[in-house]
Amino acid sequence: xxxxxxxxxxxxxxxxxxxxxLHVTLTNGAVESVxxxxxxxxxxxxxxxxxxAYTEPPDITARVCGICPVAYQISASNAIxxxxxxTVPPELAALRRLLYCGEWIHSHALHIFLLHTPDFxxxxxxxxxxxxxxxxxxxxxxxxxxGNRLMEQIGGRAIHPINVRLGGFYSVPDKRDLxxxxxxxxxxxxxxxxxxxxxxxxxxxxxxxxxxxLSLTDTERYPIENGTIKRSAGPAFDVAAFGDHIVEAQxxxxxxLHATLDxxxxxxxxxxxxxxxxAALSPIARQAAAAAGLGPECRNPFRSILVRAVxxxxxxxxxxxxxxxxxxxxxxxxxVPARAGVGHGVSEAPRGLLYHRYEIGDDNLIKSATIVxxxxxxxxxxxxxxxxxxxxxxxxxxxxxxxxCEKSIRNHDPCISCSAHFxxxxxxxx
Amino acid sequence: xxxxxxxxGIGNEYRGDDGVGLAVxxxxxxxxxxxxxVMNATGEPASILDAWAGVALAVVVDAAVGEGSTPGRIRRWxxxxxxxxxxxxSHSFGxxxxxxxxQAVGRLPQKVVVFTVDIEHFDHGVxxxxxxxxxxxxxxxxxxxxxxxxxx
Numbered sequence: 001x002x003x004x005x006x007x008x009x010x011x012x013x014x015x016x017x018x019x020x021x022l023h024v025t026l027t028n029g030a031v032e033s034v035x036x037x038x039x040x041x042x043x044x045x046x047x048x049x050x051x052x053a054y055t056e057p058p059d060i061t062a063r064v065c066g067i068c069p070v071a072y073q074i075s076a077s078n079a080i081x082x083x084x085x086x087t088v089p090p091e092l093a094a095l096r097r098l099l100y101c102g103e104w105i106h107s108h109a110l111h112i113f114l115l116h117t118p119d120f121x122x123x124x125x126x127x128x129x130x131x132x133x134x135x136x137x138x139x140x141x142x143x144x145x146x147g148n149r150l151m152e153q154i155g156g157r158a159i160h161p162i163n164v165r166l167g168g169f170y171s172v173p174d175k176r177d178l179x180x181x182x183x184x185x186x187x188x189x190x191x192x193x194x195x196x197x198x199x200x201x202x203x204x205x206x207x208x209x210x211x212x213x214l215s216l217t218d219t220e221r222y223p224i225e226n227g228t229i230k231r232s233a234g235p236a237f238d239v240a241a242f243g244d245h246i247v248e249a250q251x252x253x254x255x256x257l258h259a260t261l262d263x264x265x266x267x268x269x270x271x272x273x274x275x276x277x278x279a280a281l282s283p284i285a286r287q288a289a290a291a292a293g294l295g296p297e298c299r300n301p302f303r304s305i306l307v308r309a310v311x312x313x314x315x316x317x318x319x320x321x322x323x324x325x326x327x328x329x330x331x332x333x334x335x336v337p338a339r340a341g342v343g344h345g346v347s348e349a350p351r352g353l354l355y356h357r358y359e360i361g362d363d364n365l366i367k368s369a370t371i372v373x374x375x376x377x378x379x380x381x382x383x384x385x386x387x388x389x390x391x392x393x394x395x396x397x398x399x400x401x402x403x404x405c406e407k408s409i410r411n412h413d414p415c416i417s418c419s420a421h422f423x424x425x426x427x428x429x430x
Numbered sequence: 431x432x433x434x435x436x437x438x439g440i441g442n443e444y445r446g447d448d449g450v451g452l453a454v455x456x457x458x459x460x461x462x463x464x465x466x467x468v469m470n471a472t473g474e475p476a477s478i479l480d481a482w483a484g485v486a487l488a489v490v491v492d493a494a495v496g497e498g499s500t501p502g503r504i505r506r507w508x509x510x511x512x513x514x515x516x517x518x519x520s521h522s523f524g525x526x527x528x529x530x531x532x533q534a535v536g537r538l539p540q541k542v543v544v545f546t547v548d549i550e551h552f553d554h555g556v557x558x559x560x561x562x563x564x565x566x567x568x569x570x571x572x573x574x575x576x577x578x579x580x581x582x
Contacts, residue, residue, distance in 0.1 A: 159472055159474065
């Protein structure tokens, strides 16, 4: 290594879902490259979906992720229903949204309290934070439990729910089954509003990034379980045109494909969702966001913890609204007869837009499957943000830079296991 | 001891021998012991902290790995001075961390006993290797003996 070379290494990234590494090369004091190494082995989901019955993807793809299985189930269902020309009636779509609210609540609560807050309060992990601030972690556990209970009630169990099927659900709850949940949700709403105030007092680095933003949008509400595609710069496009605009390519340093939007890096997830849809938030969530210092748009990834806290407030309110309006559907599902053809499905996973595409053959079997998870889409933006942050802090020592990079990655709550088709850190200074 | 015992089987049945904790939990459940609840867990801490907070006794069964491990070897561990066993954990959050977190937020059982079974592998696929499967009845016997000891 020449005197101009500086190497900083971290063995494995922590407080992210899955396994990955980071390699930063600095040559003559300038950032030469930043590579997010996703080294989890490929999982071949798209390959082994081929030849399976057209009814199976919601259950099979739920296994992609233990944190966001509902996202996989709903995007898969949306895609196959689209191929078969079926639209789920509003009362069943509302129940899907209710289940999805549970996933947003538990996933965001986990990230806010156990994974992200330690970065702002100067703790190495959630456990050491819990030792000093048990009140904070206890609060997180209460909110998370509410999300999990919601998933158990509607989905049959909290991890890898079993009650979702094409056209709706295997069974639907009675209205009275939802009453205890409403009580938990009301309590958690107060907790979530307090939490938002609390995290709004954290010290946030003053940085913004100019990625194009991509998210779903919905004519009436903040997007969750379905929607149309919206972007911050170019014109919106139809879900069926996803593959025309989003192109995945292999890179040498990652087992996850890198995606571009019309050839450019872009960002999906809470920042994109909020910036493109904040006007669609409920009045309470919108007011709470404003009180926490958020404008209609947020491009500072460190402030994503605020956006997640706003989304927790919103998801709880939405769950309460859906429960209040709930009437037990006459049938738990509508029939989805197989039809040969191609279908596209999207939904907003906690980490961002999740796209599925299936081709169903004449034999009612899956001919081809494409799954584009949010973390894979965000890798380019994450690498860009780290490169900019390192470039702006070149005088910092290796430990400071390493910590900055890890925080930068955690801002996006990457789900490496989902994207591996993700962390150890090395920085080379040449 | 009545109505206040929780058996927690931790593991992933789709990762080979990592399913041993679940196999033991299932075998204990089959005995239908009065006052004994059985829980399957992935290792995710929040659900375990919820389930065991305040119970008189929690018996946890998990798969163990590490240098010098002998597939099928059963070990009993209680939180204290001895280092915790190295258990299989996919998200770097093992039983020791769950115990620490539980301690910090005051969500622990009155007593925790941990049984671990050394495993051969946690590759993809279902089914236990013979040495690990053979250990299951012995762990069940150890758990029953543990419950009797606590009841005495």
